[in-house]
Amino acid sequence: MVEDLLARLVAFPSVVGSPNGAIVDWIAEYCRAHGASVTVLPGPEGDRCNLFATIGPRDKPGYILSGHMDVVPAGEAEWSADPFTMRAVGDRCYGRGTTDMKGFLACALAALPGLAASNLSQPVHLAFSYDEEAGCRGVPHLIEALPALCEKPLGAIIGEPSRMRAVRAHKGKAAVRLEVIGRSGHSSQPHLGLNAVHAMAGVITKAVAYGKLLAEGPFDPNFDPPYSSLQVGVVAGGQAVNIIPDRCTADIEVRAVSGTAPLSLLEPVKQQFEALRSENFKTFWHELSAYPALSLAADSPLAGLMMELTGKETLSAVSYGTEAGLYQQAGIEAIICGPGDIGRAHRPDEYITLSELYACRQMIEALGARLSG
Known part of the structure; x- marks a missing residue:
């Protein structure tokens, strides 16, 4: 069943930055058909x-299964x-x-009928966002709405590909576009112009x-490299x-270790x-995206829960x-755990294995069993 659901989800070309009504409507209908409360x-x-969908009592604290519905473009010629x-x-x-x-979305949806039938004493929430691939632009609006949707969750499991090893930390990121306007001429x-490229x-x-x-610190040995970094990724200008x-623009990103905004x-x-x-240039500073680092303690309740559900030690970062x-910034403990390998993402012939999907579905079912009674 999980592979059938995945095939249906893949068929929606929900590329980042584009309308996503079709996939949202389909997921909402599926969730409602299996007893979930959907917003x-x-x-x-x-x-x-x-x-946002809930199985179980909304007035009790539960757990969020978080994922994004958007994907990166697939214009590479190497697709088979x-x-x-x-x-x-x-x-x-x-x-x-x-x-x-x-x-991960398919696994959560595949587990949903069983969750609905298991008489949950604490809820499981599905939180599916848009435009994550553009720098987590959609989920802040969802997080802001959570107090009106449910009791404060005990934790959020973010199902990014991690080979089903729970991960406790990642760097934060910010990306900006610098735009400078000068004056053209021959x-x-x-001397009669203002060269924006220069x-x-x-x-x-x-x-x-x-x-x-930035390579001089501060340091966090959990990361490789263990320091914050800066990159100029795109430069455009001139005719x-x-x-x-x-006119000239430059896109710059930074990735920050924990504890650094x-x-x-x-x-x-x-x-x-x-x-x-x-120097008489006009300048415009455009913030493209920003999200904070994740840092969850190894002895946190959520890390312990994930070790119980997966049978594996957590990874540091x-x-x-x-x-x-x-989620963590909003006061909700969060951890990463999902099927697949990040090395296969954003590439031609991206794939996931059935065994990875089945392991993820079993993890979600184990969470449901723990919350039943």
């Missing part, structure tokens, strides 16, 4: 929604077949989002130098080599960037980011 939460974009038509080959299920992270008369190049040079200083470019790491870059105004830090 669809439209986001401010107007064409995207989060979904249609990425939005799941293919089962042996133990492998191929398709965009199978690992990241519709596999390249033979550079101006941005100076900012980038200083940002990269500052990024190297032709003989035209003074009047990601956006605070960008303050020195912002100061250097805004100093261009004294992973290098990728998730929505878990946002």
Whole structure:
């Protein structure tokens, strides 16, 4: 059954940044058909929604199973077949989002009928978000609505691919777009223009130098690398080599170790960037995304629960980011645990194995058994 549900979910091309009404409507109908209380939460974009569903008593503290419905684009030429038509080959299920992270959604949905029949004394909530792949843009709206939807949860299990090993920490992240506006003109008369590319190049040079200083600490040995980092990922500007470019943009991200606010790491870059105004450039600072680090103590109740449910020791940290830090920031203990391997995500011929799916479904069923009675 879980593979059938996964095939249905993969068939929705719910690419990040696009309307997601079709997949939300289908999941909502499925959940309601199996006895769940469902709330669809439209986001401010107007064409995207989060979904929250509850099995069991809403007035008791329970646990959240958290996942995102969006996937990254699948435009790579190396795909062996249609990425939005799941293919089962042996133990492998191929398709965009199978690992990241519709596999976890399928497991939660597959377990839902059993949860509904098990007379839960504490609830299990499904919290499915949008635009996680754009920097966790959807889930803050869902988290903000939680007090009106349920009693404060005891914990949130974020089902990002972790080979079914519960993970207690990840770095925080912030991404910004710097936009500088100068003045165009003929390249033979550079003194009459304001070269936006040259101006941005100076900012980038200083940002990269500052990024190297982050390697001096603070440190967290749970991560590789054990320090915060900065990268300039995208630079764009100019029209032709003989035209003074009047506009240039640069996208910069930082990844912060626990205890460091990601956006605070960008303050020195912002100061250097805004100093261009004294040279008659216009500057615009656009925050693209930001989410905090996750740091859950090894002896926390949630970590102990996950060891019980999976039969495996928890892992200290992973290098990728998730929505878990946002739940923790809101006062809800959070941990990562899901089927699949992050190394298969965002690649052509992404896949998950049936054994991984079955193990995840069993973990969720074990959670339900623990909450029954």
